[in-house]
Amino acid sequence: MIKIKQALFLIFGITSFIIFYIGILNYITTEDKNIGMVILVFSAIVSSGTFFATFYISNNLTKPIELLARRMSEFSKYNSIRKNGLDDKGIQELYSLNKNFKEMTRKVGDALEKEKQLNQELKEIDSKKTEFMSMISHELKTPLMPIKGYVQLLQKQEMMGQLNEKQLDAINEISISAKKLEKLIQDVLMAQKIDLGKLSVEKDIIESKILVENAYKAFVPACEENGVKLMMSVTASDKVYSDSDRIAEVFSNLICNALAFLPEKDATLEIGTKDNSNFVTFYVKDNGVGMSDDQQQNIFKKFYQVDTSSKRKKEGSGLGLAICEGIVKALGGKMWVQSKLGKGTTFYFDLPKAKIPIQQFRSVKAKNSRN
Ligand SMILES: Nc1ncnc2c1ncn2[C@@H]1O[C@H](COP(=O)(O)OP(=O)(O)OP(=O)(O)O)[C@@H](O)[C@H]1O
Ligand SMILES: [Mg+2]
Structure with missing residues (x-):
């Protein structure tokens, strides 16, 4: 050149x-x-x-x-110019080009500085919001314990005396609402932990088949009660790094979601695994109402719910999938969805296969438990 x-x-x-x-x-x-x-x-x-x-x-x-x-x-x-160094002699067009460029960079520099400050302020507001939410959730949890305790005593009718039918109905309603509130508080706290990167997971070596079988066994009664044909398909069983309690939570939310959107007739639900090189892919497949592409883009966001009030059988808070994704990510996997309106939905999640030697695994585990 x-x-x-x-x-x-x-x-x-x-x-x-x-x-x-x-x-x-x-x-x-x-x-x-x-x-x-x-x-x-x-x-x-x-x-x-x-x-x-x-x-x-x-x-x-x-x-x-x-x-x-x-x-x-x-x-x-x-993102800024330190020296001026402008000379007003010489070619006028070049002088004004330089001057305009300087002016433009000053404005862009100011805008970038403002954006930086705004980002900082947003971060501070976000962390205050997170602290506030955690504080509120903890504060709500405390009075909920005696409410639940007394409701249980009243329901048993042994210590607190006999209740008439109307009173028993009222107590049952209080019990249902208290349980919903407790789940909401737990979900908010869990979502907070995920946001702050403080979710602790165990990374034990578990057979993938066991994780699916546990979910299957847990939901056989609910499916029978709702007339849903529940199927299990496990092609191969590999060992994966996983936390069985957390994965049970993931399956539970996915299956509860599916149950809420299944058709009245010929409802089928399939859970299983597929081999996927270094990962095992788990899935929950239903033939329910399905979702549009646009809805699929948003369902992993916190508090997002598709407006299906007429079709949904059970209400929720829109935190379930955000929590599931957080758990799967903390375990080293990823989660995604495939769905077609009117045809059904399949949720997938990957967990890493346990391939690394045991010594290395121990150090992963130790590191993880420190977090
Ligand atoms: N299998 C499914 N079929 C159709 N829509 C679904 C399915 N699973 C999830 N959705 C949509 O995704 C939304 C988000 O699900 P998510 O589990 O996060 O929240 P939720 O079930 O509404 O509340 P909760 O926090 O109690 O789980 C649901 O409200 C629903 O609109
Ligand atoms: Mg849910």
Whole structure:
């Protein structure tokens, strides 16, 4: 790549040499040496004038361009320009180009600085919000314990005396609402932990088949009660790093979701595993209402619920899938969904196969338990 300075010197250098050369040639070949001398002096003046003009143009043209180029690279590195160094002599257009660039970078620099401050403020607000939510959730948990305790005593009717049918109905309603509130508080606290990266998981070596069988056994009664055909498909059983309690929570939310959206007739639900190189893929497949592409993009966000009030059999808070994804990620896997409106939904999640030697595994486990 050639520089402007070099190009100018090349062009004007050759031009001045040619002019001077013509002057010399003319002096040698002409018979009238006086005229030859005049032409030679004239060509020498023109060629040295051209040479000095090259210096002048090069200084005035290339200097501001070089300055602009330096500023641009400085701005792309530091988001600001430290030195002014503007010279109001020379070529006016280049001077104003430089000046406008300086002005533009000042404005962009200010905007970036403002954005940085806003981000910092947002982070502070977010952490205050998280602290507030944790505090509220803990505070709500405390009075919930005696409410649940007394409700249980009243339901048993042994210590607190007999209740009539109406009173018993009322107590049962209180018990259901207290359980919902307790689940909501637990979910909010769990989502907070995931957000703060404080979710602790055990990474034990477990047969993938066992994880599926546990979920199957836990949901056979609920499926029978709801007339749902529950199937299990485990092609191969590999050992995976997993936390069986946490994975039971994941399966529970996925299966409860599916149960809430299954059709009244011919409802089927399949849970199982598929081999996937270094991972085992677990899935929960239903033939329920399904979701649009747009809805699938959002379901892992906290508190997001598809507006299916008419189709849904059980209400929720929209935290379940965010929690499931958080658990799976903490275990080193990922979660995704495939769905078609009116056809059904399949949720998938991967867990890493337990391939690494036991010594290494112990150190992973120790590291994990420290978190
Ligand atoms: N199998 C499914 N079929 C159709 N829609 C589903 C299915 N699973 C989830 N959804 C949609 O995704 C939304 C989010 O699910 P998520 O489990 O996060 O929350 P939720 O079930 O509403 O509440 P909860 O916090 O009690 O689990 C649901 O409200 C529902 O609209
Ligand atoms: Mg749910």
